[in-house]
Structure formats: structure tokens, C-alpha cells
Amino acid sequence: MNMNDTLISEPLEPQEMSTPVNRPVEDAGAQSAKVEEGKTVGKPFADDPKFKLRNVEVFYGQERAIKNVSLDIGRNEVIAFIGPSGCGKSTFLRCLNRMNDSIDICRVKGQLMLDDEDIYHSKKDVVELRARVGMVFQKPNPFPKSIYDNVAYGPRIHGLANRKSELDDIVEDSLRKAGLWNEAKDRLHSIATGMSGGQQQRLCIARAIAVSPEVVLMDEPCSALDPIATAKVEELISELSESYTIIIVTHSMQQAARVSSRTAYFHLGHLVEVNETSKVFTSPEHELTESYITGRFG
Amino acid sequence: MIDPKKQAEIVHKSLKKRYRKEKRFRAYGILAITIALASLIVLFADIINKGHTGFLKTTITLDVEMNAETMYLEDPTDPDAVRMADFVEPLIQSLSEILPEATEEDRGKLRGLINPYASSQLRDELVANPDWMGTTQTITFLAHSNVDVYNKHKGNEAYSIKLSEEQQQYVDKLRDKGVIETSFNDVFFTSGDSRDPARAGVLGAIVGSLLVMFVTLVLSFPIGVAAAIYLEEFAPRNRITDFIEVNINNLAAVPSIIFGLLGLAVFINLFGMPRSVPFVGGLVLTLMTLPTIIISSRAAIKSVPPSIREAAEGVGASKMQVVLHHVLPLAMPGMLTGSIIGMAQALGETAPLLLIGMVAFIVEIPEGFFDAATVLPVQVFLWAGSPELAFIERASAAIMVLLAFLLSMNALAIWLRKRLERRW
Numbered sequence: 051m052n053m054n055d056t057l058i059s060e061p062l063e064p065q066e067m068s069t070p071v072n073r074p075v076e077d078a079g080a081q082s083a084k085v086e087e088g089k090t091v092g093k094p095f096a097d098d099p100k101f102k103l104r105n106v107e108v109f110y111g112q113e114r115a116i117k118n119v120s121l122d123i124g125r126n127e128v129i130a131f132i133g134p135s136g137c138g139k140s141t142f143l144r145c146l147n148r149m150n151d152s153i154d155i156c157r158v159k160g161q162l163m164l165d166d167e168d169i170y171h172s173k174k175d176v177v178e179l180r181a182r183v184g185m186v187f188q189k190p191n192p193f194p195k196s197i198y199d200n201v202a203y204g205p206r207i208h209g210l211a212n213r214k215s216e217l218d219d220i221v222e223d224s225l226r227k228a229g230l231w232n233e234a235k236d237r238l239h240s241i242a243t244g245m246s247g248g249q250q251q252r253l254c255i256a257r258a259i260a261v262s263p264e265v266v267l268m269d270e271p272c273s274a275l276d277p278i279a280t281a282k283v284e285e286l287i288s289e290l291s292e293s294y295t296i297i298i299v300t301h302s303m304q305q306a307a308r309v310s311s312r313t314a315y316f317h318l319g320h321l322v323e324v325n326e327t328s329k330v331f332t333s334p335e336h337e338l339t340e341s342y343i344t345g346r347f348g
Numbered sequence: 349m350i351d352p353k354k355q356a357e358i359v360h361k362s363l364k365k366r367y368r369k370e371k372r373f374r375a376y377g378i379l380a381i382t383i384a385l386a387s388l389i390v391l392f393a394d395i396i397n398k399g400h401t402g403f404l405k406t407t408i409t410l411d412v413e414m415n416a417e418t419m420y421l422e423d424p425t426d427p428d429a430v431r432m433a434d435f436v437e438p439l440i441q442s443l444s445e446i447l448p449e450a451t452e453e454d455r456g457k458l459r460g461l462i463n464p465y466a467s468s469q470l471r472d473e474l475v476a477n478p479d480w481m482g483t484t485q486t487i488t489f490l491a492h493s494n495v496d497v498y499n500k501h502k503g504n505e506a507y508s509i510k511l512s513e514e515q516q517q518y519v520d521k522l523r524d525k526g527v528i529e530t531s532f533n534d535v536f537f538t539s540g541d542s543r544d545p546a547r548a549g550v551l552g553a554i555v556g557s558l559l560v561m562f563v564t565l566v567l568s569f570p571i572g573v574a575a576a577i578y579l580e581e582f583a584p585r586n587r588i589t590d591f592i593e594v595n596i597n598n599l600a601a602v603p604s605i606i607f608g609l610l611g612l613a614v615f616i617n618l619f620g621m622p623r624s625v626p627f628v629g630g631l632v633l634t635l636m637t638l639p640t641i642i643i644s645s646r647a648a649i650k651s652v653p654p655s656i657r658e659a660a661e662g663v664g665a666s667k668m669q670v671v672l673h674h675v676l677p678l679a680m681p682g683m684l685t686g687s688i689i690g691m692a693q694a695l696g697e698t699a700p701l702l703l704i705g706m707v708a709f710i711v712e713i714p715e716g717f718f719d720a721a722t723v724l725p726v727q728v729f730l731w732a733g734s735p736e737l738a739f740i741e742r743a744s745a746a747i748m749v750l751l752a753f754l755l756s757m758n759a760l761a762i763w764l765r766k767r768l769e770r771r772w
Contacts, residue, residue: 149661154585180664187662191655193674203673204663254659261663 085320088118091336092325094314096122100265100295101146106160108141108150115141117319119160128287128296130306130327133316134342139299142316143267145169146297147183148176164265181208184258188270190250192242192257197234200242200253201225204261220260228256229286248279255286259294266290268298272305284309303343307331315339395744395751401500402745405533405546406491408462408522410442413484414474424481430474435467439489446527447518457515461522463490463546490535491528493545493738495519499528500741507737536745540711541727545738548731550746552713556626556706556721557695557753559714563630564637564694569687571634572641576683579642580649581671600639607636608700616704623705627717632704633694640693644686648679681765688761692754698725724750 088105099122108116116138123129131139141150148169150156162169169179181204192200201221204210211217221238225231230252234245242253251271258266268287272280287296287309300306306313306327313330315323315338323330323339334340350358416424418441419433436459443458444450450458466489473487474480491499494510498519501507508516522528540552583589611632615621621628652675660670701707706722707730714721722730724746731743 147662149658152657152661177664177666180662185658185662187655187658189655191653191659193656193659194678203660203665207663207665207669207673257659257663 085317085322085336085338087320088120090120090321091323091339092329094121094321094324096124098125099123100125100165102161102163102166104161104163106142106145106158106162108138108145109155109157109159110153111155115319116145119319119321121314121321121324123295123297124312126291126293126295127312128291128298128310129312129314130310131297131299131314131316132301132303132306132342133322135301136318137316138319139314139316140269143269143297143299146265146267147180147185149185151176181261182263183265183267184261184263185267186251186254186258186269186271189274190247190254192245192250192253194241194243196239197225197242197245197253198238201256201260204257208261210261224256224260225253227259227286227290228252229282229289230256246279248275248282251275251279251283252286255283255290259290263294265295265297268296270299270301273301280305303331315342317342395747399741399744399746399748401497402741402743402748403533403536404500404530405535406496406499407488407529407531408443408466408491408495408527409486409488409529410439410527411445411484411486412438412442412470414438414481416481427475427478430478430481431471433471435470435474439466439470446525447521450514450518454514457512458518460511460515461492461495461518463492464544465547466490490546493736495528496546497737497741499523499530510737536742540713541709541722541730542711543709545734545736545742548739548742550724550727550749552710553722553724553727553746554749554753555713556629556710557723559626559717559721560629560633560701560723561691561695563627563717564633565687565691567630567634568637568641568690572638572687572690573645573683575638576642576645576649577671577676580646581667581675596639596642600643603699604636604697605699605703607632608703610635611700612703622718622720624708624710624720624722625718626706626714626721628704629701629706629721629723630717632700633697636697636700637687637690637694640690641683641687644690645679645683648682648686649675651682652678681768684764684768685761688757688764692757695723695753695757696725696750698723698729701726702729724753 101121101123103119103121103123106116106119106121107114119142131143133139144150145158145162146164146169150158158170164179164183168174193203195203198221201224202211202217205217205220211220222231222235225234230249233249234253242250245253251274255266255271271287272283275283284305287298290296291309291311298306298310310327312324313327314321315330315334315336317338323334323336325335330339331343334343415438416422418437419435420437421429421433423429439462440455440458443461444455447458469489470487473485490496495515497507498511498516511519519528535547536549538551539547539549542548579589579593611628615628615631616623656674656678657670660674665673701723707726708720708722709730710720710722712719728743728746728750731739731746734740734743
């Protein structure tokens with residue numbers, strides 16, 4: 051793979067190229083396992099991908115958090131990013147709608163294409179990108195406004211509804227899709243922060259899909275929820291997968307197994323293995339993946 | 349490792365000491381609060397004790413006979429001649445009818461009981477009602493300020509030194525007859541400053557303070573909030589913004605009189621603005637208040653949880669929309685509190701205003717931003733420096749008015765914060 055061909059931002063500096071690519075894993079159980087930079091085991095590429103990501107590198111100041119990751123994300127697929135804490139899966143996810151922009155020291159290199167448009171092109175508008183690529187965060191973060199205003203906020207700022215009735219329809223539709231309509235229809239104008247954690251997270255999903263994005267990024271959406279609320283959100287993800295591309299970061303391997311069709315395993319900034327979920331969990335090809343899913347570390 | 353049995357023993361032994369420490373710490377706290385409260389109570393008690401009489405006035409009600417002869421008036425039908433008539437004489441005559449023991453030589457003492465401005469009050473009323481000529485009218489006049497303090501502090505030697513013994517007896521007698529009465533001091537709230545304490549009021553200073561505060565608020569709040577938003581949300585982190593930040597923090601610590609010198613040098617000498625006017629006072633206090641507002645507004649913006657920003661960015665809000673729709677409404681209560689506290693500070697500020705000439709003796713109530721004016725704290729300063737006893741109690745009364753303003757501003761800050769917070 052020729053790295054310099056695909057780089058759109060400034061090319062890598064020589065000393066960065068020469069950083070040791072093979073790092074021993076700290077954990078004793080996987081001490082012998084090595085990962086080679088840029089070499090991803092499994093099937094990282096697809097024919098007609100939604101996202102085409104090549105040689106992606108992310109730096110926090112001098113520290114390289116994502117190391118030469120190349121990956122395709124297919125249309126209307128649910129892909130799960132798994133890996134131990136600090137492996138860079140959230141950082142990678144946040145590159146996909148440029149949420150890292152607000153971090154001053156964060157730099158992204160490589161080629162990140164959404165439907166053949168360069169996400170990080172200097173002329174690319176980040177507002178437009180985020181309208182197409184929605185996001186749900188780890189902690190439910192509804193605005194301290196009414197349930198209705200929360201869902202209606204996105205459509206309002208993007209001017210998606212011309213009339214009040216259209217906006218009402220969008221709100222109802224989004225809440226129905228998020229499975230929250232029956233619980234929320236009688237209290238649309240009460241404050242959103244008064245709901246339970248699970249309801250708040252589903253409201254955040256409703257808020258994200260209200261702007262009709264093509265992709266929904268989910269950063270550990272269930273980590274702050276109890277098992278019942280988690281089950282509801284997972285059910286919701288399965289339903290949403292019919293119409294949206296969903297990328298979910300999760301710490302729960304069971305969750306990845308339940309909701310995703312493909313799974314990507316990250317390790318210390320490297321993308322170690324990508325494959326169909328069933329394959330990753332039943333017959334992982336890489337030693338590190340196996341160690342992780344069998345619970346030897348992480 | 350320590351043996352668990354021994355550990356329990358050690359912990360048990362140390363408990364007593366720990367609790368003693370806690371108790372001592374609590375005692376220090378209670379002591380500090382008690383001292384603070386006691387000082388506050390002493391301060392308030394002293395001010396109220398000295399100043400409450402400032403809210404009372406002493407009046408003399410006389411039956412005045414408008415006799416052309418006693419007023420040395422030759423032609424009572426000529427309005428110009430009426431203006432020139434003697435208006436002191438009818439007052440003295442009226443008094444001497446009530447006090448028959450006063451002889452011809454005591455007329456000067458009688459005159460000393462009535463306010464020096466009573467004669468001009470009588471003249472104005474007579475000019476307004478020409479048909480009063482030749483009749484007897486019951487009119488209420490202000491008493492002389494010496495009578496005022498003597499009357500309000502009965503039995504206190506310190507307050508009677510300005511009156512002779514006879515005069516004191518006269519006052520006692522007049523009070524017994526109901527001629528001298530004490531009532532609520534409306535003059536204090538309806539007039540400007542005066543050389544005569546009995547006629548001096550705080551209205552001019554209150555209006556001056558309101559005008560100055562208005563200019564300060566209109567300028568400092570938008571500028572301060574805009575500066576805070578820019579520095580916190582948009583400014584790049586570099587040497588220039590670091591330099592600005594350090595300087596804002598330094599400005600907050602600059603003595604206020606320096607801002608007065610700056611105002612004198614820049615606004616008055618360089619720009620040629622008039623002295624003693626509320627507009628320039630407002631500009632100077634704006635400079636002084638800005639750092640406070642900027643610092644508190646930045647703190648308020650910083651305390652907005654980042655999750656709300658992320659949520660808004662996540663659905664595609666632009667930077668400006670994030671700030672206007674989410675950050676600003678959430679930061680507003682904190683910004684308002686900081687601004688009102690800054691304004692309250694500015695309301696109590698004297699030093700910078702002295703330098704731009706707002707310390708002048710001004711009788712008229714200011715009507716605009718470019719009329720000569722003074723403010724409440726400067727009025728207190730002027731009266732407190734006056735040797736007359738009657739001014740001292742008015743200074744204390746003016747302090748109470750100033751404190752009432754400050755307390756109501758702080759109450760407003762709390763109310764606004766509560767109200768805005770409830771919306772979310």
C-alpha cells in the first residue's frame with residue numbers, strides 16, 4: 051500500500067514514519083502477539099462503501115492515537131468498533147463527523163471519504179457533514195428544554211420544516227422510530243431532563259435521526275444505562291439499521307455480537323482485525339483479537 | 349502489614365483526636381461568622397441610630413397676617429412691589445403673638461427659629477395668591493435646622509449648643525402648643541442638595557446615580573458579555589489572547605481612582621467632554637466594571653457542560669448557533685449575577701467620580717445625561733464632611749438610602765437568577 055498516494059493533508063514527516071510500528075502489548079497474556087502497522091487482518095474493504103477511509107492517522111499533539119488505519123464502511127450496515135480502553139476507537143469514530151475539530155491539539159491525516167467527498171477537505175462544510183452524519187453520545191445529553199424542542203432543534207436549524215405541522219410530523223416520526231412516542235406523547239412539552247436515563251438516550255437517538263442523517267455514530271450509547279434500557283436501545287439499533295448506516299463503539303462484546311453485522315477490533319491505535327461479526331467472535335484470525343474476545347485482557 | 353486487631357485499636361485511639369480537631373475547626377468557623385455578624389449589626393445599628401432622624405423634619409405652623417403696613421408695602425396691588433416687601437416681619441410678629449414673653453430685643457432669637465428660606469416661601473405663596481393680602485393665613489414652614497436637631501434630640505446636650513437658652517425654652521413652648529411639629533421628611537426625597545440642611549435632599553443624587561448606572565449598564569453589559577463570548581468561544585489560543593487575558597485580570601485589581609484619572613485625561617481633556625456629567629461618570633464606571641463582568645461571564649460560559657455543546661454540534665449546529673441557542677441561555681444567570689454585582693460595586697464608587705468633577709455642589713435635579721449631577725456616595729461624602737450637625741444625620745440617612753439601593757439590586761440579581769434557572 052502506497053501511503054503517500056492517498057494522503058490529502060501534508061505528507062508524513064520522516065521521523066514519524068520511522069516510529070516503531072511494532073509495539074509489544076503490555077499484557078502478559080498477549081506478550082508474544084505483534085501487530086504490524088497498516089496491516090489489518092480480515093476483510094476491511096467493501097465494493098461500494100459509504101465511508102472509504104484510507105491511511106487515517108490522528109495525532110494529539112505529538113502522540114499518535116490512530117496509526118495508519120484503512121477501512122470501508124458499507125451502506126446500511128451496522129459496524130461495531132471494539133477494543134480495550136484507550137485503543138482509539140472513540141477517537142476514530144469522532145473523525146467521521148469531525149467532532150475532533152474542537153480539540154485544538156488534534157490533527158487528522160489521511161483520506162476520509164463519505165460518498166466520494168473528502169470529509170476533511172478545506173472547503174467541506176462541517177455543519178453540512180454533521181447534518182448527514184448524526185451522533186449519539188456516551189452519556190445521554192438532552193438539551194435542558196422540552197422533549198418536543200429537543201427533537202425539533204435539528205430540523206429547525208437546518209430549515210427542514212416549513213410549517214408547524216411538518217415539524218410536528220418530524221417530531222412524531224422521530225420519536226416513533228426511537229420507540230419513545232408512547233411514553234412521550236402526553237408530555238411533549240415537559241422538560242427532557244426529567245426523564246429516566248434510558249428514555250433520555252432514546253430521545254438523543256430521536257434527536258439525531260430527526261434531521262434524517264445517512265449515518266448515525268454511536269459512542270458507547272448504552273454504557274450509562276441499565277440492562278432493560280440497554281435492551282430497548284439495542285432493539286432500536288436493529289430497527290434503525292434498515293434505513294441508516296450505524297457505527298457503534300461499544301465495550302460490551304455481547305452487544306457488538308447482538309447488533310452489528312461487522313466488527314472492527316482496535317488495539318493501541320491499530321485496526322487489528324475487521325470481519326463479519328460472527329467470524330470475529332467464533333474464529334478470530336489475529337492472536338490479539340482472540341485474546342481480547344476470550345477475556346484475557348481488555 | 350498491621351494486624352487487624354491492632355489496627356482497630358489504633359483507629360479507636362486516633363478517633364478522639366480527630367473529632368477534637370473537627371470540633372475546633374467548627375468553633376473557628378462559628379467564631380468568624382459571629383464576629384462578622386456582630387460587626388455588621390454594630391455598623392447597621394450605628395447608621396440607623398444616627399440616621400433615622402434624617403427621615404424626620406420639624407415644621408412651624410403659623411397664622412400669618414398679611415398686613416401691608418407691617419410688610420412695608422405701599423401699594424399692595426402692584427405685583428412688583430409685593431415681591432420687594434418684607435416677609436420676615438409678619439413671621440416674627442406671628443411668633444411673638446404666641447410667645448408674648450419675647451421682648452423687642454429677642455426678635456433676633458425668634459428669627460433664628462424659622463428657616464431662612466421661610467420668607468421666600470411666604471413671598472412665593474403670596475405672589476401666587478394676590479387675594480391673600482389683608483387676610484390671615486395658616487401656613488406651615490420648615491423650622492431652622494438648629495431647631496430641627498434640638499427638637500429631634502430632646503435632652504441631648506450635644507444637639508442643643510446652637511440654640512440659646514431662651515430659644516430652647518421657646519421651642520419647648522411652641523412644641524407644647526402644637527406649633528412645632530415633627531413629621532416625615534418628604535423634603536429629603538423631593539429636593540436636591542442645599543446649603544441649608546433642613547432643605548437638603550437626596551433626589552438629585554438618586555437621579556444622578558440612576559443616570560450614571562443606566563449609562564454603565566447599557567455600555568458595560570453588552571461589551572462585557574461580547575468580550576467574554578469572543579475570548580471563551582472564538583479567540584484562538586495564542587500569545588495575544590493570553591496577553592489580553594492577563595490584562596483583563598490585572599484591570600480588575602486596579603484601584604478605582606486610577607480609572608478616574610484615566611477618565612479625566614481621556615474623556616475630559618482629550619475628547620473635551622463636559623465635567624460633572626452622568627455620561628462621563630458612566631463611561632468611567634464602565635471601564636471599572638468591565639473586568640468584573642468579563643471575568644464572571646467567562647466563568648459562567650466555562651461552567652456550561654461540554655456535553656450540551658457536543659449535543660448541539662452533533663446535530664449540525666454552527667458555532668454561532670451553539671453559542672446563541674445553548675451556551676448563552678445556560679450561562680445567562682451567572683452573567684447577570686456577575687453584572688449586577690459589578691453594577692452594585694459601581695453604584696457605591698466615589699473616588700473616580702471625584703476626579704471627573706461629580707463632586708460639585710449641585711442644587712438642581714439633573715434632567716439628562718449631560719446635566720451637572722452628583723451621585724449618592726459622593727453626596728454622603730459631601731454631607732459627612734460638613735460641620736453642621738443636621739448634615740451628619742442626613743449623611744447617615746443618605747447611607748441608608750444607598751444601602752437600600754444596593755440591597756434591592758442584589759435582591760434583583762437573586763430573583764433574576766432563580767427565574768432564569770427555573771426556565772431550564
